[in-house]
Amino acid sequence: MQYDLVVRGGVLVDGLNVPRRRADVAVKNGVIAAIGDIPVSDATEVLDASGMIVAPGFIDLHTHYDAQLFWDPWCSLSGWHGVTSLAIGNCGFGFAPARAESQEYLMRSLTRVEAIPYAAIKASLPWSWESFPEWLDAVEAQPKGLNMMAYVPLNPLLTYVMGYEAAKSRDATESERSQMAQLLEEAIEAGACGWSAQRTPPGSGADMQRDYDGTPFSTDLMSNATALSLATVLSRYEGTFIQTVLKTGDPDGDLAHIEELAEASSAPILYNTVNTDSRFPDRHRLLLKWIRSCQERALPIYAQCLTTDAGFSFTFEDWNLWDESPAWREATLGTVAERLSKLGDPARRAALKEQPPTAFPMERLVVLRPRSEKFQPARGLLLADAARIMGYADQVDLLLDMIVEDELTTLFQAPQLNDDLDLQAEVVRAPYGIWGVSDGGAHTKFITSGAYPTESIINFVRERGLATLEEAHYRLSYLPARCAGFNGRGSIVKGAPADIVVYDYENLSLRDEEVAYDLPGGEWRRIRKADGYRWIIVNGQVTFVDGEPTGTLPGQLLRRESVHV
Secondary structure (H helix, E strand, O other), X not given: OOEEEEEEOOEEOOOOOOOOEEOEEEEEOOEEEEEEOOOHHHEEEEEXXXXXXXXXXXXXXXXOOOOHHHOOOOOOOHHHHOEEEEEEOHHHOOOOOOOHHHHHHHHHHHHHHXXXXXXXXXXHOOOOOXXXXXXXXXXXXXXXXXXXXXXXXXXXXXXXXXOHHHHOOOOOOHHHHHXXXXXXXXXXXXXOOEEEEEEOOOOOOOOOOOOOOOOOOHHHHOOHHHHHHHHHHHOOEOOOEEEEEEOOOOHHHHHHXXXXXXXXXXXXXXXXXXXXXXXXXXXXXXXXXXXXXXXXXXXXXXXXXXXXOOOOEEOOOOOOOOOOOHHHHHHOOOOHXXXXXXXXXXXXXXXXXXXXXXXXXXXXXXXXXXXXXXXXXXXXXXXXXXXXXXXXXXXXXXXXXXXXXOOOOOEEEOOOOOOOXXXXXXXXXXXXXXXXXXXXXXXXXXXXXXXXXXXXXXXXXXXXXXXXHHHHHHHHHHHHHHHHOOOOOOOOXXXXXXXXXXXXXXXXXXXXXXXXXXXXXXXXXXXOOEEOEEEEEEOOEEEEEOOEEOOOOOOOEOOOOOOEO
16 A cells, blocks of 8 residues: 555644644655545555544653653653653653662652652662663663653763762862763763753752752752853754753843853753742743743743643642742651651641741642541631631641641642633743643642643633634644754654644543552552543554554654764
8 A cells, every 4th residue: 555544534733833724644654645635545544534633743841751651651641642752851850870879869869859659660660771871772672652852861960970979069070070071972972852950059949849858959059160061062963952940049140041051052942931820920921021032032942831720639648849948848858657747746836837838838728638527627628718717826737737637648739820810821822932841750649730732722722712723733742843853743744753643622621630540569640531532643653542542652762863063
């Protein structure tokens, strides 16, 4: 046959932000071979997409599937929601390069900041690598249901060169910077797409996430000079990019440094992240204005926009996002038994009241499910309202009494992200903003943000009209592919890899969130599936039919082409 597969009779939204049209799409050897009116007799397999939207697979640039890819070839939730390519190694966290003596630390380093269960990581990683090129080989060898690219995360790189103690206590020397540059170059030559780092130094007011033991990460202590030396390495290669943020408490200086990184690297930078908060309605506006100014000055800086409006569901068995408060950070470190002991200690209450968290304000917590009968009046109420109704002078006293009585199993919901829909719309409509931040693979007991592609089409297009369907697919596929070096992907054009989603636009829907006990080591996570995806196609092969996996695993490691300039 002339073609392996023809997707016939659908409405094509090609990702290029041009008007939709009716067209058949033919695939041969994993590549889009023709678009138009294609005789079905020319195809080995025909998928009847009548009444469906045919669009490029989604590209998810912000994930933490570095461990999960070893037990879940579809990297769910992302794979369930039409993602056909993604990036791992975000925020400076990952597992390579790694000496044998650092393996335990690197596993634990993901347990607090990204809230990935240690038991699941420990049960899954084969540790068949030391160098970053060896890590890429391990990722490539693992069967995959979608495509992925890999950043060089700087936390393992700093630890590898400097040693754990030094990386945790000082900046790198010139000699150490030279070694890191050599290792980074080796990784880029092997196919890494760039580097990533989350930088929130101690005392910055933004250090809401710390290492597993409450200490800063090595990237938090990394100087601008070290970052610039590593950015310079990327200037010698085409197709690389950086994912980073810097928050020292000096906004003007931080943004100026990001501009320096763009100049030094000659590479796109994903600024992580831009979202809204009704308490600070101008914060995202200033960031978006700065980013647009950079783009107008030919500095390729992109806003990685957190566009979901979901909240965090959690218990204090695992909660880790109050680390900017020293008292709450210390009290929520350790095992469940250790946390229970500390949070139940009357001597700590004064400090816990005096150092309230600000990232997710306590007064905006919703008490979803208290276990003990005496606290049932708080069910469904804001913590502050529950405290007043139940006669507590201070909401902290109610919170602590309740979670200690429930042995930390009280279920809460943190404040909704993007809590003002009008402000959210400003981020959604921002020029060249990358929708998403799935955090896929991370915060598995708190969030289901990996559903963002489905949520975006339903919410921003169908229900609120904030974007056309054409613009949505441009934002979800072509734009992230273009800025992040996913060569040829993100659009349906002749010669492109055949990564395709076929779905029922009118009936696309999100299922309710649920708990699944499907992680290694006996661990669980929150999941959210979708209805309406008829077929998901990766590299020309069908991976899902009506939401169910076919067992076909055609995903690839997408190595950056080693073009030295």
